[in-house]
Amino acid sequence: MTTVSREAPQALPRIVCQFSCGAASAVATKLALAEYGATHDVQIVNAFLLNEHQDNRRFLADCEAWFGREIVQLRDEKYGADALEVFRRERFMKNRYGASCTKLLKRRLLDTWKQPGDIMVFGFTAEEADRLDDFRDRNPDRPAIAPLIERGIGKEDCKAMVQRAGIELPFMYRLGYENANCIGCVKGGEGYFRAIREDFPEQFEALCKIQDDLGAGSYLFRDRETNVRYSLRDIPPGPVRRNEKIPSCSFFCELAEADYQVIASDAARTPAAGLQGGAA
Numbered sequence: 001m002t003t004v005s006r007e008a009p010q011a012l013p014r015i016v017c018q019f020s021c022g023a024a025s026a027v028a029t030k031l032a033l034a035e036y037g038a039t040h041d042v043q044i045v046n047a048f049l050l051n052e053h054q055d056n057r058r059f060l061a062d063c064e065a066w067f068g069r070e071i072v073q074l075r076d077e078k079y080g081a082d083a084l085e086v087f088r089r090e091r092f093m094k095n096r097y098g099a100s101c102t103k104l105l106k107r108r109l110l111d112t113w114k115q116p117g118d119i120m121v122f123g124f125t126a127e128e129a130d131r132l133d134d135f136r137d138r139n140p141d142r143p144a145i146a147p148l149i150e151r152g153i154g155k156e157d158c159k160a161m162v163q164r165a166g167i168e169l170p171f172m173y174r175l176g177y178e179n180a181n182c183i184g185c186v187k188g189g190e191g192y193f194r195a196i197r198e199d200f201p202e203q204f205e206a207l208c209k210i211q212d213d214l215g216a217g218s219y220l221f222r223d224r225e226t227n228v229r230y231s232l233r234d235i236p237p238g239p240v241r242r243n244e245k246i247p248s249c250s251f252f253c254e255l256a257e258a259d260y261q262v263i264a265s266d267a268a269r270t271p272a273a274g275l276q277g278g279a280a
Contacts, residue, residue, distance in 0.1 A: 013117035013143075015042045018110075019063065019071055021056035021170060021180045023158040024148060025123035026063050031147035032121045033067055045113065047106045048075040050082040051182035051203070055171035059180070062167045074109040081105060083182055087210050093218050094186045101186070120144040126154045175199060176242035190221060191241025193232055198240060208232050 015036045017029040033042055044067065046060060064071050079085040083101035087093050092100045124132050125148045132146050148158065155178075159169060170180040177195070181187070183203045184196050197204045211218045211231045219229035 012040050013119050014115060015040045015121060015145075016114070016118045017042065017044045017121040018123070019044050019046045019060065020123065021046065021052065021059050022123070023162045023169060023173070024125050024155060026059075026066075026167075027153065027158040027161050028121055028123040028147050029063075029067060031151070032145070033069065035147070037069075042069070044069055044071045045110070046071050046073050047109050048073050048081050049101075049105060049182055050080065051084065051101075051184070052180065053171050053183055056180055059167070059170045066165055066167060072113075074113060076105045076109060079104060083186075084206055084210060087214070087218070091214055093210075093214070093220070099186050101182070117143075122146045122149075124149055125158065126152045178243055178245055181246065185246060186220060188246045189241070189244055190235050191239050192244040192246060193220075193235055194238065194240045195242045195244075197232075197235075199242075204232065 015032055017025070017032050019025050019029055029044055036042055060071060060073075075081050079089065083105065086101045086104050090100050090104070094100065120142070122132060122135075122144055124146045129149050132144070132149055135142075135144065147153075153161075159173065162169060168174075172180045172183075177192075183200050184193070184207050186207075188196070193204070208231065211233075216229050216231075219231050221235065222229040
């Protein structure tokens with residue numbers, strides 16, 4: 001457990017909360033403000049993404065009022081904050097170590113904004129204690145706190161707490177999705193994409209067209225019997241799963257998993273490859 005010093009304010013590091021427009025990050029931020037807001041410089045940062053549902057901005061504004069603090073909104077300029085543009089220009093969607101959009105649209109933004117000594121606030125819930133343990137084992141020099149794990153607060157608890165605060169949950173939650181990631185998050189499975197195809201056909205088709213261009217290297221799934229990869233257009237019939245558990249998408253989740261990327265160097269990617277390694 002990370003201990004946060006309460007010395008004179010000028011000697012203290014910043015407490016940095018990454019607000020991802022999800023219930024867990026909202027409650028983690030609220031708890032961090034309650035515990036450290038009077039003694040520390042608590043910063044709240046968000047990465048704007050063009051591909052999220054527009055209701056995420058409404059949720060952000062409601063949470064700003066709840067926090068009583070401004071949320072610093074960072075926005076990528078190179079790719080227009082657009083995950084699809086990342087896929088087109090980088091000709092790469094994801095591999096077993098992560099998605100290109102998270103690294104280029106979130107991690108790089110944080111790298112330009114962060115300061116030495118920042119203490120990160122993770123929105124890991126009680127169900128994700130193993131992710132926090134893994135991060136601390138791999139990064140003993142990177143201080144982090146996890147208010148939800150410390151208090152045994154789960155994902156459903158977070159949703160209820162946000163609602164009790166009088167804040168309507170993001171639209172994607174209200175449709176039944178597990179989080180407020182981009183519409184058509186490439187970390188999702190087949191059931192998730194069947195739901196996206198029903199609910200957001202335009203966004204689904206946009207991803208299909210990118211795969212048409214990039215080719216088989218960008219296909220997210222493979223047949224377990226034949227080991228042949230197939231595109232989103234060729235997802236076989238099956239259950240629709242809006243509540244499929246997929247990783248939340250934040251600066252710090254990507255940072256926590258960044259060490260895995262060391263194993264897979266850039267040399268593992270070929271210019272035309274959309275996906276290397278694991279599939280669903």
